[in-house]
Amino acid sequence: MRVALDAMGGDKAPAEIVKGALQAVNLYPEIEKIFLVGKEEEIKKYLNGNAEKIEIIDAREVIEMDDHPALAYRKKKDASMTVATRLVKEGRADAIISAGNTGGQMTSSLFVLGRIKGISRPAIATPLPAMKGITLLLDSGANADCTVENLQQFALMGSIYAKKVLKKDNPKVSLVNIGSERTKGNELSIKAYEELEKMDNINFTGNIEGREIPQGKADVIVADGFVGNIVLKLIEGMGKTFVSIIKEEVSKSFISKLGAFLMKDALMGLKKKMDYAEIGGAPLLGVDGISIICHGSSDSKAIHNAIRVAIECKKEDYVQEIKNNL
Amino acid sequence: MRVALDAMGGDKAPAEIVKGALQAVNLYPEIEKIFLVGKEEEIKKYLNGNAEKIEIIDAREVIEMDDHPALAYRKKKDASMTVATRLVKEGRADAIISAGNTGGQMTSSLFVLGRIKGISRPAIATPLPAMKGITLLLDSGANADCTVENLQQFALMGSIYAKKVLKKDNPKVSLVNIGSERTKGNELSIKAYEELEKMDNINFTGNIEGREIPQGKADVIVADGFVGNIVLKLIEGMGKTFVSIIKEEVSKSFISKLGAFLMKDALMGLKKKMDYAEIGGAPLLGVDGISIICHGSSDSKAIHNAIRVAIECKKEDYVQEIKNNL
Numbered sequence: 001m002r003v004a005l006d007a008m009g010g011d012k013a014p015a016e017i018v019k020g021a022l023q024a025v026n027l028y029p030e031i032e033k034i035f036l037v038g039k040e041e042e043i044k045k046y047l048n049g050n051a052e053k054i055e056i057i058d059a060r061e062v063i064e065m066d067d068h069p070a071l072a073y074r075k076k077k078d079a080s081m082t083v084a085t086r087l088v089k090e091g092r093a094d095a096i097i098s099a100g101n102t103g104g105q106m107t108s109s110l111f112v113l114g115r116i117k118g119i120s121r122p123a124i125a126t127p128l129p130a131m132k133g134i135t136l137l138l139d140s141g142a143n144a145d146c147t148v149e150n151l152q153q154f155a156l157m158g159s160i161y162a163k164k165v166l167k168k169d170n171p172k173v174s175l176v177n178i179g180s181e182r183t184k185g186n187e188l189s190i191k192a193y194e195e196l197e198k199m200d201n202i203n204f205t206g207n208i209e210g211r212e213i214p215q216g217k218a219d220v221i222v223a224d225g226f227v228g229n230i231v232l233k234l235i236e237g238m239g240k241t242f243v244s245i246i247k248e249e250v251s252k253s254f255i256s257k258l259g260a261f262l263m264k265d266a267l268m269g270l271k272k273k274m275d276y277a278e279i280g281g282a283p284l285l286g287v288d289g290i291s292i293i294c295h296g297s298s299d300s301k302a303i304h305n306a307i308r309v310a311i312e313c314k315k316e317d318y319v320q321e322i323k324n325n326l
Numbered sequence: 327m328r329v330a331l332d333a334m335g336g337d338k339a340p341a342e343i344v345k346g347a348l349q350a351v352n353l354y355p356e357i358e359k360i361f362l363v364g365k366e367e368e369i370k371k372y373l374n375g376n377a378e379k380i381e382i383i384d385a386r387e388v389i390e391m392d393d394h395p396a397l398a399y400r401k402k403k404d405a406s407m408t409v410a411t412r413l414v415k416e417g418r419a420d421a422i423i424s425a426g427n428t429g430g431q432m433t434s435s436l437f438v439l440g441r442i443k444g445i446s447r448p449a450i451a452t453p454l455p456a457m458k459g460i461t462l463l464l465d466s467g468a469n470a471d472c473t474v475e476n477l478q479q480f481a482l483m484g485s486i487y488a489k490k491v492l493k494k495d496n497p498k499v500s501l502v503n504i505g506s507e508r509t510k511g512n513e514l515s516i517k518a519y520e521e522l523e524k525m526d527n528i529n530f531t532g533n534i535e536g537r538e539i540p541q542g543k544a545d546v547i548v549a550d551g552f553v554g555n556i557v558l559k560l561i562e563g564m565g566k567t568f569v570s571i572i573k574e575e576v577s578k579s580f581i582s583k584l585g586a587f588l589m590k591d592a593l594m595g596l597k598k599k600m601d602y603a604e605i606g607g608a609p610l611l612g613v614d615g616i617s618i619i620c621h622g623s624s625d626s627k628a629i630h631n632a633i634r635v636a637i638e639c640k641k642e643d644y645v646q647e648i649k650n651n652l
Contacts, residue, residue, distance in 0.1 A: 131567055141504060144512035178467060178555040186470035186552040210559030214567035226512040227553060229504040231560060233536030238564040241457055241540035245599055249592035259588025266575035266582040273571055 001030045001311050004084040004093035007038035008062040009100020011297050014038055017099065018046035020303025025053045027304060030311050035093055037084040038062070059083040062100075065296060069103030073111065081105055085112040088289045095290035095310040097281065099298040105291065106142055106284060113289040116319065118326035121146070122286030123154045123225070124293060125161055126232055127279045130216025134279060136162050137221050141229035142284070151175070151192045151222050152199060157285040157322055158220040159202045164316035165283075165309070166219070170203050174218035176227055177207035188224065196222075201325055280305025283313065285322070290314060327356045327637050330410040330419035333364035334388040335426020337623050340364055343425065344372035346629025351379045353630060356637050361419055363410040364388070385409040388426075391622060395429030399437065407431055411438040414615045421616035421636040423607065425624040431617065432468055432610060439615040442645065444652035447472070448612030449480045449551070450619060451487055452558055453605045456542025460605060462488050465551040466558045468610070472550035477501070477518045478525060483611040483648055484546040485528045490642035491609075491635070496529050497545035502553055503533035514550065522548070527651055606631025609639065611648070616640060 005021055007014045014036075021034045033053050036043050040058040047054065061076040063069070073082065081100050085108045087093040098105050106122070115122060123139035138158045143150060155173050162171035175192055177185045182193050184207065196204045208218050213231065223231065246267075250256045260267070280302060281292040290313045294306050313319075331347055333340045340362075347360045359379050362369050366384040373380065387402040389395070399408065407426050411434045413419040424431050432448070441448060449465035464484045469476060481499050488497035501518055503511045508519050510533065522530045534544050539557065549557065572593075576582045586593070606628060607618040616639045620632050639645075 131570065144504060144510075144515075176556060178470060178552055178559075184470075186550075189470075189552070210556040210561075211563030211566070213560055214563045224512075226504055226515070227556060230502060230536040230553060231556065233504075234539055234557060234560055235536075235564065237537030237540045238561065238568075240537070242564075242568050242596070244457065245596050246592065249595035250589065252595070253591060255588050256592040259585045259590075259592070262581050262585025263576065263589060264585075265579060266572065266585070269575035269578070270568070270571050 001314055002033045002035070002093045003031065003307055003310055004035045004037060004087040004096045005303070005307075006081045006084045006096070006098035006100055007036040007043050008059075008080040009098040010294065011065070012299055013099065014042050015046050016298065016300045017303055018043055019300035020307070021054065022047070022050055023300055024304040024307040028308060028311055031307070034307075035084065035087055037087070038080040057083060057087070063104035065101055067101055067104065069101060069107045072101070072104055073107040079104070082108045082112065085109055085291070089113055094314045095292060097292045097294065097303070097306050097310055099294035099296055099303070102141070102293055105293055109284050109287045109289070109291040113287045113291065116286055116288050116322055116326070119153055119157070119286040119322070121150050121153070122284050123157065124282050125158055125285045126282040127166070128213070128232070128235060129273055129279065130214055132216035134166060135213070135216050135218055135221055136166065137223070137228055137232060138285065139223065139225040139228050140232045140282065141225045143225040145226070146188065146224035148188065148192045148195050151188075151224065152195055153286070155196055155199065155202050155204070155220065155222045156325060158222065160321050160325060161283060161285060161318050162219045164318045164321055165312050168219045171219035172205045172217075173202045173220040173222065174205050174208035176213070176221055176223035176231065178209065180207050180209065182206070280309045283309075289319065327640055328359045328361070328419045329357065329633055329636055330361045330363060330413040330422045331629070332407045332410045332422070332424035332426055333362040333369050334406040335424040336620065337391070338625055339425065340368050341372050342624065342626045343629055344369055345626035346633070347380065348373070348376055349626055350630040350633040354634060354637055357633070360633075361410065361413055363413070364406040383409060383413070389430035391427050393427055393430065395427060395433045398427070398430055399433040405430070408434045408438065411435055411617070415439055420640045421618060423618045423620065423629070423632050423636055425620035425622055425629070428467070428619055431619055435610050435613045435615070435617040439613045439617065442612055442614050442648055442652070445479055445483070445612040445648070447476050447479070448610050449483065450608050451484055451611045452608040453492070454539070454558070454561060455599055455605060456540055458542035460492060461539065461542050461544055462492065462546045463554055463558060464546070464548060464611065465554045466608065467551045467555035469551040471552070472514065474514065474517045474521050477514075477548050477550065478521055479612070481522055481525065481528050481530070481546065481548045482651060484548065486647050486651060487609060487611060487644050488545045490644045490647055491638050492545070494545045498531045498543075499528045499546045499548065500531050500534035500544035502539070502547055502549035502557065504535065506533050506535065508532070606635045609635075615645065
């Protein structure tokens, strides 16, 4: 397994990215090489002389978090993200991983790797922490306006990924909607229900409402990228708000503080269950290669978990499986 | 203030509804009369002989939670919800309150009270608990497909309600979207941004992303009913999931249990901050009269809080204020 890692992408780059790479080399024997792509002198600072299975690929530009994706892709030919993606296209690496500008990664993956023939729009498939295991949400933000056909392709790709990489047996695929009945919803979701039901290569289980999403009732949930992105960010925001309110309430009394101290293990268990970093990266499904998108705030743990996911992606070759199903 | 209360609506009807009415009579001196509408013999069971300011209006039918709204409205002419709404139309009551079938209440309010002239679609405006105070979300489910004009009217009505009833000074109105920039979003939200910006009778503050919603950064947030309903139910579901996970984690050790006991006040503070019942009912804005929709699981506290809101609605006469602004 050879990984192309964008060393300059993310709020904590390059320090945490490099650290994550070093941890991955120790953790996963499958790794033959990690290409750290970015400004050589910056990367070296955090390598501390470690070189085992690491190769630095110097790239002088960075697509910043607030850059316009398409413009930045066109202007910054030597951006770390793009250079890393080219390594995959050239067959030198098996997967590209970045915690940088999500739109930038979508653009470079789309232009450098290309779409899988037959897929109209690639989708970001984000594994969400839920009560029972993990739920895969797609599209979580690549396509704000979608057609029924797009949603059908998301359902198929998500189902294949959930089966192969997330090891879900006959994954349950649900449509995000505002009622359980087939007649509920907006124009898009009512039509999508009909078409999803007809597909014999997925296990469609009907609609899923907002309040059921965190329970993990479905293995794969399908939505257009507008709804999906709002769902994803709202879940993130709710987690942060709960933690803030608990902290504020606890700080009000000594007894509560003592209680929180004693509840430490339980609160850590909650945190672990809700932790994105434990899950590790969202694949961009539909491009012709493995491209893993990490959260902008990824730390070394999130990075080595994303590398673990990339190893699994290569082993299970979900890209080929999608091609076989089209 | 004379309230028409659907005594048969909701999972805990009629017991908790009647109890809530009795509590309201004690709590709010503004109340002249509460009409309890429904099966007389059932209502009497829970009145325990109390009659002060209470009048029972016998209605023999009930629109059940799983009834089809429009069909049930047409077939069940003597439904408690519809009879209660007629009391408002006839001028005998100032507001209708129900915890029953939401679609049923929308239908009966629309047909019996009618729309305010100039409003194309009424919207459900749900007050959400947030870090800082309350955020009003509309539409939270009445209209799955919306036009830009619909969203503009929601913004105006929500702004007036927030100012008058929620006492927000120059309320900040935001559009639910997937990025902060004006160019982000789907076709509807990009166009809506342009039009909302032009309105001089609201204080439009731009887009709000999913993760910012629970923070309470905006006073009024506008979305189509599809997105709004998913947001509303996801917030509810996240709250329940957090509580379940904490309970499960706490139960794993004696020390955690002791911790939770000591943290009781803090956890109650969290519960209070996130409690729908404390807030009390969502007005259906755009119909020509006060119609307050309560959560199906409303208990007596939720009901008397909804009555408190209805009193405020009448006092501030937001319906007239909407008319003045069209």
